[in-house]
Amino acid sequence: MQVQTKVDISELLANIEKLPEALVSALAQSMELATELVEADAVDRCPKKSTELSTSIQHEVVVSDAAVRGYVGSMSPHAVFVHEGTGLFAKDGNGRKDVPWVYCDDFGNFHSTSGQKPNPFLQDAIDANKDKILQCFKGVLGE
Secondary structure, three states: OOOOOOOOOHHHHHHHHHHHHHHHHHHHHHHHHHHHHHHHHHHHHOOOOOOHHHHHEEEEEEEOOOOEEEEEEEOOOOHHHHHHOOHHHOHHHOOOOOOOEEEEOOOOOEEEEOOOOOOOHHHHHHHHOHHHHHHHHHHHHOO
16 A cells, blocks of 8 residues: 655745855854954954054955855054064064164154064964854854
């Protein structure tokens, strides 16, 4: 004896078609959490001589057909110099070689310097939070 059962799978098929969109959305949400985490830690790690640098640190998540990308950074003109260092202390020897040099500040005072040591606040924020960043994606990417 043969038993036939009709099962409506239209809902299942509709969900399968939406799976990539749902996965992309979940990845974007996870990336948002990860970039917020890195941004907050980078703000804590950057120099606090003024608030210009710390308030300029932002994050962005960009979703395209090919990828979900997260960015954390600063558009501050001096952020790269703080992060990478200057003069004799610049990362990878990329600093000014004619040292020391003299500059005049906004108050008319002259200063001599051989450069500034790097303060890689963004990279340090990423490195210190690798496990937490991975946790942001755990539910999406599996165990």
